[in-house]
Amino acid sequence: MTNAATSPTLLRDYTPFSHLVDHVDLQFKLHPTATRVTARIKFRPNPVAPGQGFFLHGEQLKLIHATIDGTPVSPEISDTGLTCDVPDGPFTWEAEVEIAPETNTALEGLYMSNGMYCTQCEAEGFRKITYYPDRPDVMAPFDVTIECDLPVLLSNGNPVASGQWSDPWPKPAYLFALVAGDLVAVSGDFTTASGREVRLNIWVRRGDEGRCDYALDALKRSMRWDEEVYGREYDLDVFNIVAVDDFNMGAMENKGLNIFNSKYVLASPDTATDGDYANIEAIIAHEYFHNWTGNRITCRDWFQLCLKEGLTVFRDQQFSGDMRSQAVQRIEDVLTLRARQFREDNGPLAHPVRPEEYQEINNFYTATVYEKGAEVIGMLKRLVGDDGYKSALDLYFDRHDGDAATIEDWLNVFEDATGRDLGQFKRWYQQPGTPRLSVSETFNNGTYTLHFEQENPKAPHPQVIPIAVGLLSPNGDEVQPTDVLEMTETRQSFSFEGLASKPVPSLLRGFSAPVILQRNVTAADHAFLLTHDTDPFNRWEAGRALAKHGLTAMLVDGAAPDPLYLDGIATLVQDDTLDPAFRALTLGLPSQDDMAQSLFDAGVTPDPLSIYRARKMLLGAMAARLGEVIPDLRAALTPHGPYSPDAENAGKRALRNALLSLQTHLDTAPASQQFAAADNMTDQLAAFSALLQVGAGADVTAAFYDQWKGDRLVLDKWFALQTSLAPPEQAVEIARDLSDHADFNWKNPNRFRSVIGGFAMNAAGFHDPSGAGYDFVADWLIQLDGLNPQTAARMSTAFDTMARYDADRQALMRAALERIAAKPDLSRDMAEMVGRMLK
Ligand code: ARG
Ligand code: ZN
Secondary structure: OOHHHOOOEEHHHOOOOOEEEEEEEEEEEOOOOOEEEEEEEEEEEOOOOOOOOOEEEOOOOEEEEEEEOOEEOOOEEOOOEEEOOOOOOOEEEEEEEEEOHHHOOOOOEEEEEOOEEEEEOOOOOHHHOOOEOOOOOOOEEEEEEEEOOOOEEEEOOEEEEOOEEEEEEEEOHHHOOEEEEOEEEEEEEEEOOOOOEEEEEEEEEOOOHHHOHHHHHHHHHHHHHHHHHHOOOOOOOEEEEEEEOOOOOOEEOOOOEEEEEHHHOOOOOOOOOHHHHHHHHHHHHHHHHOOOEOOOEEEOOHHHHHHHHHHHHHHHHHHHHHHOOHHHHHHHHHHHHHHHHHHHHOOOOOOOOOOOEEOOHHHHOOHHHHHHHHHHHHHHHHHHHHHHHHHHHHHHHHHHOOOEEOHHHHHHHHHHHHOOOOOOOOHHHHOOOOOEEEEEEEEEOOEEEEEEEEEEOOEOOOOOEEEEEEEEOOOOOEEEEEEEEEEOOOEEEEEEOOOOOOOEEEEOHHHOOOOEEEOOOOHHHHHHHHHHOOOHHHHHHHHHHHHHHHHHHHHHHOOOOOHHHHHHHHHHHOOOOOOHHHHHHHOOOOOHHHHHHHHHHOOOOOOHHHHHHHHHHHHHHHHHHHHHHHHHHHHHOOOOOOOOOOHHHHHHHHHHHHHHHHHOOOOOHHHHHHHHHOOOHHHHHHHHHHHHHOOOOHHHHHHHHHHHOOOHHHHHHHHHHHHHHOOHHHHHHHHHHHHOOOOOOOOOHHHHHHHHHHHHOOHHHHOOOOOHHHHHHHHHHHHHHOOOHHHHHHHHHHHOOHHHOOHHHHHHHHHHHHHHHOOOOOOHHHHHHHHHHHO
């Protein structure tokens, strides 16, 4: 029997735990195959949950002994935990268990990576370490003792003695962490606003200490920013970060001991791109910000995950915008939202920002919970204003510090701080699906009226939609500065009076709500906004809409590339009053996946290969249109002095490399030269990609490998670029060969994602009409499921677009999913994902 039959966990079934935990004392005797963990836990009956049976979670544990108040007990043990008769009053539970970190390939609980011990307990990993009420609403202070020969022994809180730690802040078990290894630290100091001296350490493998400076700097900036913007200070004497090579996700906010995937810590100019630096800055900030939004205030249960994740993503986006450019940050955030969240929301994996049921909570660390969760907070802020937001957040920290809170608590602080009724707004947390917002307009006697209609294909009730609108006169002047319309009805109209002529509207400025705007706009109007809009987001959006319009015409009517688009882009890219980073973004075409979804929405069955060819043709036309100006433009953008990852220099490189990529469609020599001469990974990788994209990558592929074969993080890039950029006809074969490469280690999640995940993102290759791409991915998911269910289940989302495609492809995708579903002993993680997609 598989785990597929497990009954789901439901939001409405929430009940508090029978007991409160006053204190936890943990002792670890670390050993690769026989670690002993002794837990001494002080329980006391929970006054609000009287008379419930005593149940402790526990999985894959060998119980050595258990006592209550020193007297041996014999609990009743199952696959998921134990029950035991307990005294009516307070008591001390002690249990010793044995676990085997070395054979823990799921990378959840206590496991080993390159000879070091580390943990990942969110969401439900602590139950693989000891018997415990492993749920976020049970919070306690922890003391930890670690015995091991390795030199560096870390846990949460403040250090007491060698291998001894004490965390005074009550926390749920998912925030527990332990690390033991032969590590070196790059350290710094930070003084908080109220004068606490904090020691900062970034712990890495020996040899990596030269790549920690940026992470340390990002940490200091995050700490300062949270004090200045949210009034939040750090609350321990040390803040430790550890980089781990084998990690299922990006990073983890364990109290005082953040554990990171090493790709989000380590950076040097020759090995990390500007994008890597930006990710490191964002993720360091994200995990640090969790100290308040997640740790000091945690979640009552896992249905409330967006309470900490949506808010913390929102905060890290604000931070990155402050460190860089708000306009560019917003465009990048919306690109991610649309690529990942809109896709999820429009397929079989759609779920509300606050889900109401799950089989395996690890499957709900999704773009909907994270990115849409952040958008919902952005809307809330737009509706209540900056001051309202600030008073609500102050009240939230004040009222809920130390709590395990809910979305109701969160909305209540906004209601109490601002007096606003958020009953309807709450639907953003409850209803799945992306609302479609259609618009028409009328103009009469100087009055311009916008008529909106909202429809959510996955939910019945109208949602509150803040629509930021500006109006431009036909000569390009702004006649109505940005105004936020508040739509609450299914159909609603808004008028602007006293206009001399019919204006051109700029709608949903700054992407003021996560909706799909449906409006019949001529290419000429898009081109007008591309030139004149004063809102940078909408200016970029106009270019994108024009590109989509043109690509659609190429695909559906066999049209030639749109000269309006080519001219508009050519003007904009040469406008040196505009930020180069912004100009680089306007050169980006809608992705394969974006085009497939738009065609599908327009009632056209997408063919990935045709999309691939149309995009390539348009890129060729852009190159031809810009050809002559590219060399001078690129020369003018050459940064001076040594490499620096700051936003200004990164922006110049982004534009310079976007132009290189176009230029390579005409001539491969400049990219080859840049590849050979590059003194930083951004430029080297950009040249490598440019050459791969035009099928001229053979030499540089070999050269790059020779240069970087000793560097695990750079080698991940080498694998990922080849699988994701392989030409459609060869993609499966290339991916297959790379999965046979001596450096392919399928047990390492980063490497697996580079090869198998990289290939799954190569839309034309993955969707090869033979079905070979589907089979390749399915075979690997079946293999990985036995080893690491969480990472395997996550990647199964490659199949979530099935419904878009033609009947033949659908049948092949379905067959691949059914093959996965039929695997004996399929994990609960994968069973849930595949089940939802096959429904
Ligand atoms: N809380 C972490 C973060 O977003 C994510 C950890 C998720 N891990 C997991 N196994 N589900 O920062
Ligand atoms: Zn997070």
